[in-house]
Amino acid sequence: MNQYMIRRRTAWASPAELEATAKRSTEVADAEFSTSIRWIRSYVVEESDGRLGTVCIYEARDADAVREHAGRVDMPADEVLAIADTVIVRPDPERVEV
Numbered sequence: 001m002n003q004y005m006i007r008r009r010t011a012w013a014s015p016a017e018l019e020a021t022a023k024r025s026t027e028v029a030d031a032e033f034s035t036s037i038r039w040i041r042s043y044v045v046e047e048s049d050g051r052l053g054t055v056c057i058y059e060a061r062d063a064d065a066v067r068e069h070a071g072r073v074d075m076p077a078d079e080v081l082a083i084a085d086t087v088i089v090r091p092d093p094e095r096v097e098v
Contacts, residue, residue: 001038001059003083004066008076010051018044018052025073036061037069041092057083 012018022042029037040057047053060066063080070077 001036001061003040003086004058004060004063005079005081005083006056006058006066006070006077007053007079007081008056008070009053009078010047010049011054011076012052015044015052018054021073021075025069025075028073029069032072033065033069036065 012021026039029039038059040059042054042056045053045055058066060069063082066080067077
């Protein structure tokens with residue numbers, strides 16, 4: 001399997017909406033795409049219009065599997081790019097609640 005970066009712009013109005021989509025995404029991937037796609041992580045970004053977007057990292061058979069899964073879950077896949085390599089300078093920091 002290869003790694004892909006998926007950019008989803010202005011897809012969610014609230015964290016609760018994003019959470020519901022993430023739950024459905026995992027359920028659909030496990031049930032229908034278990035051998036062709038695996039969600040690794042997502043970074044949630046604040047978009048300029050106040051909505052939430054994401055940058056997601058997936059392992060997948062190919063870019064079509066990523067798009068197929070997104071369509072099945074009814075979420076955008078504005079950009080799907082193959083990851084050529086990974087450079088880790090530091091591990092992701094743990095988030096501290098304020």
